[in-house]
Amino acid sequence: MSDTSQTLARQLLQALRPFAHDRKEGDSRAGVRPHGKQLFSYCCFETERLARVSNGKPVIGIVLSGAKEFWLGDAGQRFVAGDVFIFPAGVEVDVVNAPAEGNGIYESLLVEVDSVPEAIRQLRPAGSFPRQGLDMRVPLTSELVEALTHAAAVLAASDHATALAQHRLAEVLLLLRAVPAAACLYDMSLADRVAWVVLQAPAQRWTAQDIGRALGMGASTLRRRLNGEGTSLRDVLASTRMKLAHEILTRGDGNVTAAAGAAGYSSRSHFGRQFRNVYGTSPSAVRDRAG
Structure with missing residues (x-):
């Protein structure tokens, strides 16, 4: 602080x-x-x-x-x-x-x-x-x-x-x-509500049926409403998991392997590529700056 x-x-x-x-x-x-x-x-x-x-x-x-x-x-x-x-x-x-x-x-x-x-x-x-x-x-x-x-x-x-x-x-x-x-x-978008659900178990293999059930709506309704917000279930899942991984790395108490696992990636190299696509830098660089 x-x-x-x-x-x-x-x-x-x-x-x-x-x-x-x-x-x-x-x-x-x-x-x-x-x-x-x-x-x-x-x-x-x-x-x-x-x-x-x-x-x-x-x-x-x-x-x-x-x-x-x-x-x-x-x-x-x-x-x-x-x-x-x-x-x-x-x-x-x-x-x-x-x-x-x-x-x-x-x-x-x-x-x-x-x-x-x-x-x-x-x-x-x-x-x-x-x-x-x-x-x-x-x-x-x-x-x-x-x-x-x-x-x-x-x-x-x-x-x-x-x-x-x-x-x-x-x-x-x-x-x-x-x-x-x-x-x-003010207003919680459906994408935000989906993200909160995913954060409860980010490594889980979430389906539209699973998330729709948690939010009280059908899978097709979930997809349609997300599309109306200009996003998709795949994009929300990927974004939520990457942001979680970024948080783990920046708070200084987790390594790259832990961040990848928490975000649901079994392959550290695959995780690294996805992370770089989103943040423009490697997970290791973010972790080193936090340390």
């Missing part, structure tokens, strides 16, 4: 300090603490490993204390205090919540996004954004820190502040409209 990012994270944590949990003696129960209609926090005091967690609505989250990990198969992302993440609706992931060593608390502040104003949808850049495997991270800016702080304060206010709360949340959504991880807040 850069010095600027660390400074912004500290500013965000300081501003959200009123929402942080103060642990009392004998306090050992994990749970949800509501702060308003769309605002709540979750805390625990021992490391949790939760399987197949999902949300009915997309969520903007801020880690207040400890660390949070999201995992889909071999793809994972870790967030620490001051980090902001997006949790899409209807996606099942494995979650690890780890309390901080200092205060023994894991806590995150969460904002449910009910809807996005049409005016903001129209301002969002067209097309999809490049991702690197499992991408749920939101980079901090000073404008976003200020908008999140104002939105949290008003969302936690009385019901009389509903109109202002929606205005403040709209400011956050406006700032997030060009962030790849936040695409699911």
Whole structure:
């Protein structure tokens, strides 16, 4: 994390300090603490490993204390205090919540996004954004820190502040409209939904029937709708697997063989050729830069 990012994270944590949990003696129960209609926090005091967690609505989250990990198969992302993440609706992931060593608390502040104003949808850049495997991270800016702080304060206010709360949340959504991880807040394309399914088991030999069954549609409907989005099942499978491999190589804890295997390639040379076609460089070069 850069010095600027660390400074912004500290500013965000300081501003959200009123929402942080103060642990009392004998306090050992994990749970949800509501702060308003769309605002709540979750805390625990021992490391949790939760399987197949999902949300009915997309969520903007801020880690207040400890660390949070999201995992889909071999793809994972870790967030620490001051980090902001997006949790899409209807996606099942494995979650690890780890309390901080200092205060023994894991806590995150969460904002449910009910809807996005049409005016903001129209301002969002067209097309999809490049991702690197499992991408749920939101980079901090000073404008976003200020908008999140104002939105949290008003969302936690009385019901009389509903109109202002929606205005403040709209400011956050406006700032997030060009962030790849936040695409699911606006509209999740079928290609994105397919990618989330594939990430659960990227090495599996996925068929249109398998993915259609997971998404509640027939294979022919799946192919037709993907074609309407200007892509195909083969392209989505290849893109998702390559992005996962790229993530494994760039996070520095996996070698080329591990990246190839996670992406479903038994041949390292075949994987290398495909990787170079997509990224213009070899897997080894990407791994060496990360190391």
